Amino acid sequence: xxxxxxxxxxxxxxxxxxxxxxxxxxxxxxxxxxxxxxxxxxxxxxxxxxxxxxxxxxxxxxxxxxxxxxxxxxxxxxxxxxxxxxxxxxxxxxxxxxxxxxxxxxxxxxxxxxxxxxxxxxxxxxxxxx
Amino acid sequence: xxxxxxxxxxxxxxxxxxxxxxxxxxxxxxxxxxxxxxxxxxxxxxxxxxxxxxxxxxxxxxxxxxxxxxxxxxxxxxxxxxxxxxxxxxxxxxxxxxxxxxxxxxxxxxxxxxxxxxxxxxxxxxxxxx
Amino acid sequence: xxxxxxxxxxxxxxxxxxxxxxxxxxxxxxxxxxxxxxxxxxxxxxxxxxxxxxxxxxxxxxxxxxxxxxxxxxxxxxxxxxxxxxxxxxxxxxxxxxxxxxxxxxxxxxxxxxxxxxxxxxxxxxxxxx
Amino acid sequence: xxxxxxxxxxxxxxxxxxxxxxxxxxxxxxxxxxxxxxxxxxxxxxxxxxxxxxxxxxxxxxxxxxxxxxxxxxxxxxxxxxxxxxxxxxxxxxxxxxxxxxxxxxxxxxxxxxxxxxxxxxxxxxxxxx
Amino acid sequence: xxxxxxxxxxxxxxxxxxxxxxxxxxxxxxxxxxxxxxxxxxxxxxxxxxxxxxxxxxxxxxxxxxxxxxxxxxxxxxxxxxxxxxxxxxxxxxxxxxxxxxxxxxxxxxxxxxxxxxxxxxxxxxxxxx
Amino acid sequence: xxxxxxxxxxxxxxxxxxxxxxxxxxxxxxxxxxxxxxxxxxxxxxxxxxxxxxxxxxxxxxxxxxxxxxxxxxxxxxxxxxxxxxxxxxxxxxxxxxxxxxxxxxxxxxxxxxxxxxxxxxxxxxxxxx
Numbered sequence: 001x002x003x004x005x006x007x008x009x010x011x012x013x014x015x016x017x018x019x020x021x022x023x024x025x026x027x028x029x030x031x032x033x034x035x036x037x038x039x040x041x042x043x044x045x046x047x048x049x050x051x052x053x054x055x056x057x058x059x060x061x062x063x064x065x066x067x068x069x070x071x072x073x074x075x076x077x078x079x080x081x082x083x084x085x086x087x088x089x090x091x092x093x094x095x096x097x098x099x100x101x102x103x104x105x106x107x108x109x110x111x112x113x114x115x116x117x118x119x120x121x122x123x124x125x126x127x128x129x130x
Numbered sequence: 131x132x133x134x135x136x137x138x139x140x141x142x143x144x145x146x147x148x149x150x151x152x153x154x155x156x157x158x159x160x161x162x163x164x165x166x167x168x169x170x171x172x173x174x175x176x177x178x179x180x181x182x183x184x185x186x187x188x189x190x191x192x193x194x195x196x197x198x199x200x201x202x203x204x205x206x207x208x209x210x211x212x213x214x215x216x217x218x219x220x221x222x223x224x225x226x227x228x229x230x231x232x233x234x235x236x237x238x239x240x241x242x243x244x245x246x247x248x249x250x251x252x253x254x255x256x257x258x259x260x
Numbered sequence: 261x262x263x264x265x266x267x268x269x270x271x272x273x274x275x276x277x278x279x280x281x282x283x284x285x286x287x288x289x290x291x292x293x294x295x296x297x298x299x300x301x302x303x304x305x306x307x308x309x310x311x312x313x314x315x316x317x318x319x320x321x322x323x324x325x326x327x328x329x330x331x332x333x334x335x336x337x338x339x340x341x342x343x344x345x346x347x348x349x350x351x352x353x354x355x356x357x358x359x360x361x362x363x364x365x366x367x368x369x370x371x372x373x374x375x376x377x378x379x380x381x382x383x384x385x386x387x388x389x390x
Numbered sequence: 391x392x393x394x395x396x397x398x399x400x401x402x403x404x405x406x407x408x409x410x411x412x413x414x415x416x417x418x419x420x421x422x423x424x425x426x427x428x429x430x431x432x433x434x435x436x437x438x439x440x441x442x443x444x445x446x447x448x449x450x451x452x453x454x455x456x457x458x459x460x461x462x463x464x465x466x467x468x469x470x471x472x473x474x475x476x477x478x479x480x481x482x483x484x485x486x487x488x489x490x491x492x493x494x495x496x497x498x499x500x501x502x503x504x505x506x507x508x509x510x511x512x513x514x515x516x517x518x519x520x
Numbered sequence: 521x522x523x524x525x526x527x528x529x530x531x532x533x534x535x536x537x538x539x540x541x542x543x544x545x546x547x548x549x550x551x552x553x554x555x556x557x558x559x560x561x562x563x564x565x566x567x568x569x570x571x572x573x574x575x576x577x578x579x580x581x582x583x584x585x586x587x588x589x590x591x592x593x594x595x596x597x598x599x600x601x602x603x604x605x606x607x608x609x610x611x612x613x614x615x616x617x618x619x620x621x622x623x624x625x626x627x628x629x630x631x632x633x634x635x636x637x638x639x640x641x642x643x644x645x646x647x648x649x650x
Numbered sequence: 651x652x653x654x655x656x657x658x659x660x661x662x663x664x665x666x667x668x669x670x671x672x673x674x675x676x677x678x679x680x681x682x683x684x685x686x687x688x689x690x691x692x693x694x695x696x697x698x699x700x701x702x703x704x705x706x707x708x709x710x711x712x713x714x715x716x717x718x719x720x721x722x723x724x725x726x727x728x729x730x731x732x733x734x735x736x737x738x739x740x741x742x743x744x745x746x747x748x749x750x751x752x753x754x755x756x757x758x759x760x761x762x763x764x765x766x767x768x769x770x771x772x773x774x775x776x777x778x779x780x
Contacts, residue, residue, distance in 0.1 A: 059229055070497065072497040098555050099179075110595075330460075422610060465627045
């Protein structure tokens with residue numbers, strides 16, 4: 001039996017990253033990784049992303065800015081897809097990264113662009129038609 | 131004679147941080163700090179903040195997320211005021227920081243809250259009435 | 261009414277940082293900082309520090325290593341006091357910081373030593389008699 | 391002829407990471423990497439890990455916390471194996487990473503778990519039987 | 521039509537990283553990455569690397585120190601080649617990284633050495649003959 | 651009795667930061683901070699700064715780039731003075747920081763400029779006459 005916040009969080013993960021991707025992540029859990037996955041589902045998504053006061057689209061924008069500044073390429077790729085699901089357009093993602101690059105510096109900015117471009121291409125988006 | 135981008139950037143700084151604060155920063159410039167202040171006015175504000183494709187309100191949201199994640203307390207305090215000028219409410223600032231805290235961890239999150247709270251109080255905002 | 265994890269977390273904060281210090285922190289809460297303080301009490305202390313599988317003494321050691329590596333001077337000072345309460349000796353704190361300095365580099369190591377020394381002195385510890 | 395601290399450090403590397411892995415690293419040395427490998431053997435292991443005042447098991451705990459917080463996946467994988475050699479159990483490694491995740495944030499925490507899980511699996515540990 | 525600073529910046533990129541490598545990077549540009557590549561050519565190379573007051577050889581030294589400290593392996597590899605083009609010798613690169621390792625810590629130092637060694641080997645440099 | 655490397659390191663500290671400043675730092679040592687100060691004198695200055703292959707002037711340039719990128723304001727202030735002692739001019743310091751700002755981002759760049767300007771002013775340098 002899982003608590004409400006965890007359940008709510010898992011649903012948001014499915015909404016943002018797709019049911020298949022999320023189910024696979026949750027199914028791969030073992031006794032070592034289970035409490036970590038629970039922090040992600042419950043604290044990160046169930047208790048924070050689910051809050052009112054900021055639209056999911058805006059939460060995606062803030063998340064992309066933070067991940068670019070922190071230099072986390074893997075999470076950025078995943079959250080580019082989540083941002084699309086939350087209504088952020090490829091052009092807005094470009095502007096968010098270009099904007100954050102001012103604060104995080106050129107190497108982290110370039111790195112974020114390379115990863116975001118690959119992530120968008122995986123979603124079938126033509127980067128010359130944005 | 132200053133170029134267009136620099137002029138546009140200085141105007142955005144005045145809009146966001148107040149004419150007095152900005153004029154003082156620009157007046158304090160010397161031969162050592164002048165090219166740094168020019169990067170701020172021209173590249174940061176004149177060429178990036180001035181771009182289309184993202185509202186200033188959204189740029190403030192992204193900036194607060196990035197500065198919280200990077201642990202820059204001084205800039206965060208200044209950009210809390212800029213965010214208010216760009217239409218972000220104190221409640222939204224709270225949500226942006228609480229959201230970024232998930233990604234940046236508890237110490238950087240707490241630090242951002244402490245600095246943002248002081249910055250909002252300096253603006254005469256009653257933090258129990260938000 | 262506060263939930264069990266929050267209550268448990270507030271008790272651990274009192275145990276580690278003293279009742280007076282903790283009550284003051286909790287009393288200063290306002291509508292802006294309340295959800296942040298709740299993350300600290302509930303997620304950080306109530307749900308994580310309270311877990312089995314690692315002694316509090318060991319959790320303090322890990323925390324000091326992480327805070328030194330992250331360059332968070334304020335939290336390090338507070339957790340030096342928490343570490344003493346959890347049974348870590350001043351000599352062990354010295355060894356933890358000297359050890360982490362290898363990984364985090366000289367400037368972060370020196371910074372941690374300066375802050376930890378001041379925090380220990382505030383507790384009345386004679387740093388030449390450790 | 392190598393000095394005592396270097397010799398002592400090389401022995402600790404063999405104890406923690408295995409003779410084969412360590413000999414290979416030391417054999418691969420060239421004129422470019424030699425002084426770097428000497429800093430590792432002498433300063434890091436021979437002069438710091440060899441110190442009294444903290445058990446090797448505790449030094450491994452502090453190291454895992456610092457490496458998770460610094461986001462160094464390669465070193466974390468190697469030190470997960472060193473931690474096992476120093477008597478830290480897989481369950482304790484889980485708790486150390488879950489604990490550090492509070493301070494370092496969700497992306498660095500998840501990243502550490504992914505790398506530690508792969509490192510433990512390489513050692514033949516069944517992650518559902520810990 | 522591209523402005524003067526961009527043109528000057530593209531030329532410096534060709535000088536430092538080779539015409540082929542640079543042309544390929546610029547040719548791969550799309551509507552998503554174009555403004556990022558423009559920041560690199562114009563702001564980074566055209567307006568900063570092109571400045572007087574510091575020799576290119578010295579700018580390469582400072583850049584390697586910064587990239588090692590920031591833990592950016594990809595950029596470090598590229599700038600090792602740029603440093604050679606600007607007259608920094610392999611022995612000086614070794615000293616720069618060994619020096620920065622004191623400040624950035626052992627894991628970032630080792631990481632920089634591994635990447636720099638591979639980058640130098642790709643340039644056909646015998647690391648035992650430096 | 652102190653070993654040769656420590657003695658050599660203490661001398662370099664005196665050369666770069668002044669005899670008075672250095673003697674005070676060494677005199678303030680206690681049982682808690684002694685091994686940290688020894689790492690600074692021996693490993694940092696006695697074994698690394700003392701190496702051949704890079705001029706002290708160049709080591710200062712690399713150090714300023716690394717400290718700006720790492721956001722260590724206190725050490726940057728001290729090393730601005732050391733850089734002057736090693737023959738780096740105020741104009742070159744300006745260029746090093748402006749250059750590193752490209753890589754480290756605007757907030758760390760501005761922070762480095764503010765601290766370096768104050769440090770130069772403390773040395774009696776007129777920042778409008780550089």
